[in-house]
Amino acid sequence: MRYLRLELRYPPDLMHPMHRLVDESDAVERDVLLQGTVLDETADTFLFYVEGDINVYTDALRAVDRIREFEVTRIDDDGYYVFLTQRRDAVDEAMFDPFQRTGIVVVPPVDFRPSGTVRLTLIGERGPLGDALAELPDRIGSDVLRIGEYDWRQDLFDPGLTDRQFDALAAAVESGYYEFPRSGTVEEVAERIDAAPSTASEHLRKAESAMMSAFIELRDVA
Structure with a gap:
């Protein structure tokens, strides 16, 4: 199975408010999407892993109108799971629709990093993978960090070596x-x-x- 390790770069106006928080606040150190359920409906459900000040993070969640509900589970002093449901909008569809196609699987986690960058892994056939990259909005930059044959065991410990x-x-x-x-x-x-x-x-x-x-x-x- 062919895979791509991909880095996407979003301009500020296309970033989700919670992604902007990673840039704007030193209180949140890490924001990782672990799983998501995206159905043919108006709302999506996601599980995130968050490191940092959970009060700052939850205050930001409450300020985002499209987030309908959320639940926080503490893991340790700095780590939390955040389970949330949010209303989908046009920006979400423009950013993620290219990956919602036959012949492609998005393999979590999806790592939201500072400076508007997101790293994720795609598995699929050569044609659909190429089509997905070609259909990303022009304002979203993309770099293929790695390409090869997928092995789930590698993700158990992957230091990103060349x-x-x-x-x-x-x-x-x-x-x-x-x-x-x-x-x-x-x-x-x-x-x-x-x-x-x-x-x-x-x-x-x-x-x-x-x-x-x-x-x-x-x-x-x-």
């Missing part, structure tokens, strides 16, 4: 670079991936940094 960073790590493991005591060298890694030692070392450092950051985030959520 192909070269992954190759360098794999070569390091195979050569014994991470054994104790260490039996492999950066030079061996470089030879295995056909790169200069300085380049191999840079790939390893960046990969290690990404993996440790992703691991800490995973532990924080768990």
Whole structure:
């Protein structure tokens, strides 16, 4: 199954008010859509994971007219689930309708980030995926961050490595670079991936940094 890891960039006037909150308030650190039910009706239901000051977040929810109701469940000191129903509007339809088609599945989570960016994963056939990207409104920017064959197990822990960073790590493991005591060298890694030692070392450092950051985030959520 082919997948795309996609980043969308929204101008301020097309951003949902709760997405703008991520930009405008330091009180909300993370806003992630975990699941959603979008039917042929006028309202949609969503489950979000939120990190930050829940009072600021819920005050913002109450100020959005199209949000009909919501329920908050506390997980720990900083993390919450927010279950809400909201009325769909024309902006929602323009942004998400391209993905509501035969041959495509949007795989949660959908990560709402600062500066109007959203990251999500799409699974589907080449034709429908291309059509969906082509039908996005002109004012919404898009970048394909990664493309390949989908494996659900990868999403259990995905630090977002580039192909070269992954190759360098794999070569390091195979050569014994991470054994104790260490039996492999950066030079061996470089030879295995056909790169200069300085380049191999840079790939390893960046990969290690990404993996440790992703691991800490995973532990924080768990």
